[in-house]
Amino acid sequence: MKLGMLTACLPGWDLDRIATFAAAEGYERLEVAVWPGTGGRDFEAAHLPVATFTDEDASATRDLLDRTGLEISALAYYENNLHQDPARREEVRAHLRHAIDAAQVLGVPYVGTFIGRDNTKSVRENMAEGDRVLPELVDYAGERGVRLIIENCVMEGWHPDGYPGNIAYSPELWEWVTGLGFGLNWDPSHLTWIGIDPVETILPFAEHIVHAQAKDVELFPDRRDRYGFFGKVDKGDDPWEMGWWRFRVPGRGVVDWPHVVDRLYEAGFDGTLSVEHEDPLWSGEDVKVLEGLRIAHRTLRPLIAVDERP
Template sequence: MLGFVSAILPDHDLAGVFEVAARLNYDCVELMCWPPAGGERRRYAGTAHVQAEGFSKADAAEVLKLAADHGVTIGGLGYYPNPLDPDADAARTAVAHLERVIDAAALLEVSVVNTFVGRDPAKRVEENWPRFLEVFAPLVARAAERGVNLAIENCPMSFGKDEWPGGKNLAYSPAIWRRMFEDLPDDCFGLNYDPSHLMFMGLDPYAPIQQFGDRIHHAHAKDVRIDRAARQEFAPLEDPERYHTPKLPGFGEMNWGRFAGLLYEVGYRGPVAVEVEDRAFEGSDADVELALKISRDVLRPFWPR
């Protein structure tokens, strides 16, 4: 199923998001579920097309009817905070809302909630690990009890002054994923796989698909352009914004046919959601729709209706 991430339509209500998806011939949408107040307001964050707080069976029925009326489905719910935030209040807020998003997904019979593990960026991986287990063991159990997959996006989140150098998401590399799944082995705990993050770090974006195919519960389609001269100048350990640029599928370095073929080979048949973070297409609603049209036309041969 080909979809897109609703964060790129922050000024549209839910009906408007579904209308865009239907008109542009997308199959599904990953709906953002940030809190209505008090959540992060970084770029691409803070949008709520499903209000998870106080979400009821009646709300779920209304949302599902709206989707059905437009002929699209909900590919997943998305909420990407830092559940391991060193600020204890911020961490509690993130975890509590993530619990509500998991509950909302169960009511909607949506199979996956996409999120971040989070991290204290001032601490090493080993120092973050006990808190990761403390926070995520009950979240994974909650998801399993409700029949929901909990999928972690693999972005290192090391793009801003308050995120550098450690980043705000622990789950950025295959070695860490392997350890996560050994320590929290429930099959519902897996990946929201975005190959662009591996590519800008200089890692192979294709090989992990074969290694972790049974743990891929959702996928993002975002491309990346690497300025190799800048990376040689600043070094890969420098702020990644100095040498990489998120692009639409087809405008960067990903081989989407190879990516799609590997996903099919490991048996993945779930949503592949276009994540528009290409700033060349953010000037207007018309630019955003153009971005979604271009992305659809690049990817549709690999994920036909």
């Protein structure tokens, strides 16, 4: 197991600066954000220009990795592959193909994305649509030696009423997701707030969990008693404001990280545990984001065995 970090928390930094920081702090791998950089959510970072990726870009990226001693564990483009707007869906699919092509050139094994959801349809109807349109993407990646991996984020902010906007949020749905050929980019924070014990999901899906994200969550049950499970009705201008929970960096929430890492080892996991920093207490300024990443590293580094083999 290697300790990595998702670069999306530093959208204003270039990859060289991020890699220099990550290596100095003891991170071993980068999960590199490759959104188009056209706006939207503030974590839609563009740290590799995959849509226009040239031989020069590839060479510069390899030189950076050689210089810092880092590896890229995955490229990250988490968008809605079942979007109800056909034009938007095709934009997402086209950029995902660009990410796959760049991963092939760089020898990166995984590209992370979401299943997503058509909010005008039920989960069952979305599954039927996924059966129709998603295998093409899985095949496109596989033909290039790349595997698509799906994060189990609920993406409640994509739905106007806080319902799941990404239909990969439960082990029941993972059976369908993995049956289509996707791997899992497993994240315990999302499981925790929807009432699923993350530790108990690891062994049943051990062969499919090929990458993992390290994000924590803080719960406020007294506020849930007011808002209910689906969160605030009046979210103001923030569709992600649920009111009764918030993301935290590892070690500052309720996830039992020693137990999680131990069970991942039991499952034979030898991939990357990648810190995904979305903690609002350690955001807003670069100095705070960096300290959040240091807190996460201090929490997780002692739990991960050091490979001293030559």
